Amino acid sequence: MNWNKLLCNRNELQLLGTLNGGQSFRWTYNKDKDEWTGVFSKTVWKLKHTEDCLHYQIIGSLKKPPESNIKAKTSKDMYKLKYEYFEAMLKKYFRLELPLTKYYDEWSEKDEIFKAACKQFYGIRMLAQEPVENLFSFICSQNNHISRISSMVEKLCTFYGEEICEYDGVKYYSFPDVNKLSGSQVEAKLRELGFGYRAKFIQKSAAQIIEWGGEEWFDTLQNMKYKEARQELMKLCGIGPKVADCICLMSLNHLEALPVDTHVYQIAAHNYLPHLRGKKNVTDKMYTEIGDHFRQLYGDMAGWAHTVLFCADLKKFQTDTSDTENSKPKKKRKK
Structure with a gap:
């Protein structure tokens, strides 16, 4: 199964602290493969992170793109629409629309303790859960x-x-x-x-x-x-x-x-x-x-x-x- 890529720098998202910090309880980590497997929004996901990209696979899902959005004529178009739909779910889940590095800078200016902590614990996101x-x-x-x-x-x-x-x-x-x-x-x-x-x-x-x-x-x-x-x-x-x-x-x-x-x-x-x-x-x-x-x-x-x-x-x-x-x-x- 191919991996899909979503541009996302590590400073904007750290999977370990976000998925294993007590927010959600449905994620497991494979240390040998450096991969996460989890479930949200009736969908099973695999995730891994490289320097500038969040890689993801849809293992299975009960969700389907709304029919009103399906205007595809070819299988390639269908594939694109499907993964645009799931990518939007992923962005929403990690609140990727919010510029976390900017907020870290603001919080660091207000608090020296935060400034010291965030050097190691960069990219901790608040999940948008159901x-x-x-x-x-x-x-x-x-x-x-x-x-x-x-x-x-x-x-x-x-x-x-x-x-x-x-x-x-x-x-x-x-x-x-x-x-x-x-x-x-x-x-x-x-x-x-x-x-x-x-x-x-x-x-x-x-x-x-x-x-x-x-x-x-x-x-x-x-x-x-x-x-x-x-x-x-x-x-x-x-x-x-x-x-x-x-x-x-x-x-x-x-x-x-x-x-x-x-x-x-x-x-x-x-x-x-x-x-x-x-x-x-x-x-x-x-x-x-x-x-x-x-x-x-x-x-x-x-x-x-x-x-x-x-x-x-x-x-x-x-x-x-x-x-x-x-x-x-x-x-x-x-x-």
Whole structure:
């Protein structure tokens, strides 16, 4: 299968920090081939990066270009239209319309700590995820570690999603539509699959979303102001401030949202807000103070900027500095 190419410098996109930093849980990395395989938008993708290009393959998909866009007369025209359609999906997913290097420069001017962190953690992008997958994935994330979250997400897809394709002996499934998770038998099945108390949160939240208008309900949240959208999300069963902020940031385009967990609290207390050091729990007041501090520091994309600090502080990335994906491209010396 041939690789398609999309012009994209490494400084504008680092796959490791973006795909393996706790935003999405459906990507795997083949270190031998330096390739990523993952699923989004009911499509199975392979990705790899060279100096100036993002290379991609469509392994399988349940999506098709809208018929109104198909004006091709030859198979070559059809091929072009198909990959223009998928390329647009890829650009949207990585928010490639936004000039990240420019934002990094702005954030570096405002914060010396960011300036130091971004030298290694360049190209960290905030994924534009589909709200349904994002919401239920982060319900699974509560009091959990990444490998178990990934396992739970795959179980949701296997039991309630649609099969997309089989590749290298692995079957890939789409993330289920919200109505598939709202049935009365869902909670019992998920408990049987090891979801614990999260089973109730998933089924009840799905039923609430259906009652409030289905997936179109998320469109209304995107059009609200950030704090209003956050309050609406917290009306769902099992959705607290942190998960609501994750959803606002990662799939509702409220890039000022800043999820505060214990790790983020430690970054803030150690480097920015020393009066918060030594606290046992993050209170509501502390949560708001930390978020507001970074919004004042970085502006209306504070959640994205802080994600770079979050990645820089994660121990798993600190031990991966020799990997190809995490090695800053060297500038060519002038002769």
